[in-house]
Amino acid sequence: LFRGDTVLVKGKRRKDTVCIVLADETVDANKVRMNKVVRTNIRVRLGDIVSVHPCPDVKYGNKIHVLPIDDTIEGLTGNIFETFLKPYFLEAYRPVRKGNLFLCRGGMRAVEFKVVETDPEPFC
Numbered sequence: 742l743f744r745g746d747t748v749l750v751k752g753k754r755r756k757d758t759v760c761i762v763l764a765d766e767t768v769d770a771n772k773v774r775m776n777k778v779v780r781t782n783i784r785v786r787l788g789d790i791v792s793v794h795p796c797p798d799v800k801y802g803n804k805i806h807v808l809p810i811d812d813t814i815e816g817l818t819g820n821i822f823e824t825f826l827k828p829y830f831l832e833a834y835r836p837v838r839k840g841n842l843f844l845c846r847g848g849m850r851a852v853e854f855k856v857v858e859t860d861p862e863p864f865c
Contacts, residue, residue, distance in 0.1 A: 742795065747836060749796040750775070752783025759799060759836040759864045782841045799836050802865030806858035810842070813853045824848045838864040 742748065742762045750773075751757040760779060768774050773793060785791055809821060825845035829835070837843065841856045859865045 747796045747799045749794045750783060751792045752785040754784055756783045758782045758838050758841055778844050800861050800865050803860045805837055805856055807854040807856050810853040825852050836864055
């Protein structure tokens with residue numbers, strides 16, 4: 742696996758998600774470092790065992806349907822797309838999978854979104 746490759750990370754209870762490989766020399770060769778959002782999506786905790794598989798056939802998405810998590814947008818006004826989603830996806834290769842959650846920061850806040858639908862299915 743090389744930097745920038747797309748991989749399918751499988752966790753517990755048949756949960757999986759699509760990620761991008763970044764090299765980190767401080768981590769042992771048999772270990773994987775992933776952020777909290779990825780761990781939540783595949784239902785694992787620190788120290789759990791996951792499997793990593795190459796996934797070269799990820800297509801570029803035509804459209805995705807996302808909804809904000811209700812308790813993260815309490816008291817928020819304005820255009821959520823312009824404030825959070827557009828800067829998150831603009832000029833960035835971010836693969837998403839149907840059913841995944843992701844966190845967008847902007848405007849001094851963090852808002853969590855759920856991917857309801859992707860085109861093409863199940864990830865892009």
